[in-house]
Every structure is written in C-alpha cells, then in structure tokens.
Amino acid sequence: MAYAKDGRAVQSKKTNASLDTVLHQRLERINKNDLLQEGRETEKVLPKSTIHKAKKLVKPFEMRVLPVVVLVGCLLLVIKVPNIYQAVDIILTDTRVVAFAEAQENSVAKPGKTKSVSNKKINKAAVEGDKKTEKPLDPVLFTRSEIELLQELSKRRKELDGRERAIVQREGLLMATESRLEVKINELELIKTDIETLITKYNAQEEEKFKGLVAIYEKMKPKDSARIFDELDIEILLEVFERMKSSKSASILAKMKPARAKEITSRIADSREMPELGLKK
Incomplete structure (x- = not known):
C-alpha cells in the first residue's frame, strides 16, 4: 500500500485492477452456485416423470460431428453418381466405335470371305433398322454377317444416291434442251409465217401479170x-x-x-x- 504526502494511504492502479478481477470471479462463482442450487431445488419440486420426459426431448438434438460428416458425404456421393455414370458411358461408347471401325477394316481387307446377300434379307434388315432407330446400336455386338449386311446396304445407298443425282442432271439437261427446242420451234413458226406471206404475195403478183398477158392476147x-x-x-x-x-x-x-x-x-x-x-x- 502506498502513502501520500499528507499521510493518507493510497492504493495503486495495479492493486485496484487485481481487486476488480477477484470480485468478478467471486460474483461468477456465486451466480453458478445459485443456478445449481435453483436447479436442485426445481428437481426436488418437479415430479420425476416430468424430468424424465424433458431429458428424452433433449437427447435427440444432441448430435455429434461424425454422423453429420457421414450424412454430408452420402449427399455428395448421390450428386456425383450421375456424372460418373455419364463419363463411364462415354468411355464405353468410344471403345465400341473403335472396335466397330476395326471390324469394318478387317472385313474390307478380306473381300474373298464376303457373302452375297439376297434382296429379301436386305429389305428385312432395312425395315428392322428403321424400327430400331430410337435405340443406340452397339457395334461390338454385331456379327460378321450383320456387318457385311450393313456394308451391302451402304453400297446400295451410295448407288441409289448416284443414280438419283444422274437422273436429276439428266432432267436438268432435258429441260434445258426442251426450252431451247421450244425457242427454235417458235422461231421456225415465225419464219414459216413470213415465207407463206411472201409466197402468197408472190402468187398474187404472178396472177396479176398473167391476167394482163391473157387480156393482151385475147384482144x-x-x-x-x-x-x-x-x-x-x-x-x-x-x-x-x-x-x-x-x-x-x-x-x-x-x-x-x-x-x-x-x-x-x-x-x-x-x-x-x-x-x-x-x-x-
């Protein structure tokens, strides 16, 4: 403790701060003790059945950290599963397309083993192909005969497309030739009309000449x-x-x-x- 010049006792600032801390801690302890005492008194007053029900209501809300983490992981897995499935599906599709291309190359490299396919089978395959257009085809599951059938259909389609283009070209040439012929016919008709007009005029002139000669000789x-x-x-x-x-x-x-x-x-x-x-x- 410090003393002033007049002899009075003066407390320092550090001493005051420590006293405040001690007082604050004591007040907290008193409040906690009071709360515990009130809780014990309340338990004594309330019946045991009410206290037991209150504890049951409080227990479901006491969740730990590990169940929450597990639940969040399950949700993320459910969200990511469709993307994983799509990626796997794309990989499998690419693999099947590559296998189908290799099968086609092998079938083209061995032309001696190709078999002739009848028109009935081709038409039947075409009809079945039209019916199954909605479903994706799996080239890996095709047999050799089916691959040959598809190749034959592709050749037929190319031939038909070529014929169609040739027919369209011929139709265009015919239409152009027909238009030119119509122009020529119109020109010839005009020439014919002019010639007939000139012949009629010439005949009329000749008739007039001969009529004059006849009149002279008759006189x-x-x-x-x-x-x-x-x-x-x-x-x-x-x-x-x-x-x-x-x-x-x-x-x-x-x-x-x-x-x-x-x-x-x-x-x-x-x-x-x-x-x-x-x-x-």
Whole structure:
C-alpha cells in the first residue's frame, strides 16, 4: 500500500485492477452456485416423470460431428453418381466405335470371305433398322454377317444416291434442251409465217401479170397470137392458155403449128390434178 504526502494511504492502479478481477470471479462463482442450487431445488419440486420426459426431448438434438460428416458425404456421393455414370458411358461408347471401325477394316481387307446377300434379307434388315432407330446400336455386338449386311446396304445407298443425282442432271439437261427446242420451234413458226406471206404475195403478183398477158392476147387476132405462141416458152404458154377463155384459146390453137398444138394439148392434160377423194389419213 502506498502513502501520500499528507499521510493518507493510497492504493495503486495495479492493486485496484487485481481487486476488480477477484470480485468478478467471486460474483461468477456465486451466480453458478445459485443456478445449481435453483436447479436442485426445481428437481426436488418437479415430479420425476416430468424430468424424465424433458431429458428424452433433449437427447435427440444432441448430435455429434461424425454422423453429420457421414450424412454430408452420402449427399455428395448421390450428386456425383450421375456424372460418373455419364463419363463411364462415354468411355464405353468410344471403345465400341473403335472396335466397330476395326471390324469394318478387317472385313474390307478380306473381300474373298464376303457373302452375297439376297434382296429379301436386305429389305428385312432395312425395315428392322428403321424400327430400331430410337435405340443406340452397339457395334461390338454385331456379327460378321450383320456387318457385311450393313456394308451391302451402304453400297446400295451410295448407288441409289448416284443414280438419283444422274437422273436429276439428266432432267436438268432435258429441260434445258426442251426450252431451247421450244425457242427454235417458235422461231421456225415465225419464219414459216413470213415465207407463206411472201409466197402468197408472190402468187398474187404472178396472177396479176398473167391476167394482163391473157387480156393482151385475147384482144389480138388469133392468127397473130398463134404466130407468137409458136415461138413462146412452153411454161409461159401453158400459164397463159390455162387463164384464157375456151373460145379464144380454141381459135388460137387452130392457127398454130400442128406439132406445137399437140404438145400444148398433152401438157395441159398431164398438168390437171386429180380431185381429192376426202380419205382420212
């Protein structure tokens, strides 16, 4: 203990702190003792059945650490199992695909052992393949005959695809050729129309010319006309005679030379066309 200048006793700070700590500890002990004393008194007052039920209710909530860890591990295992299964399934699928490819290579390397497959088996396999498209195929489980059948179907499919492409190309060529032919036909029709128009126009002009010649020779004397007709070209003479009136042509023909008159008569008879019978072709 320290003393001041005036003689009074003064406690240091360390002494005060230690005293406070001691007092605090004593108060805690008193509180704990009081609580224990109250609990014992409560047990004495309450019946034993009530105390036993309270202990039963408290025990289920007293969980240890190890059961909690086990439960969490089980939950994680349940969550991870599907991912593990998917990984294993992918590995097995890759292995089966590799085995199927090796089986195909072996079957191609030995063509002498391939067997011809009938159309019925191919069609049946195709139908079965269509029915089982929903289920994944396991190439490892295929037999050699089934692999050969699949190869045959693949060849048939390639051939059919090639034929289909060839048919499509031919159809395109035919359509292009048909369009070109239609254009040519239209052009020829136009040319034909132009030619017919020109021929009609030419015939009309020729008809007008011959009508003028006929009018001239009909106005002449028969003797003068006969002298000219004896020297005229036979083709022109026939055209003129065919357009002349019968009375005029007869008088002129009588004045012509006999040989010339005979030739004209035979040519006119031969040039007459026979009438059409109206028979259907």
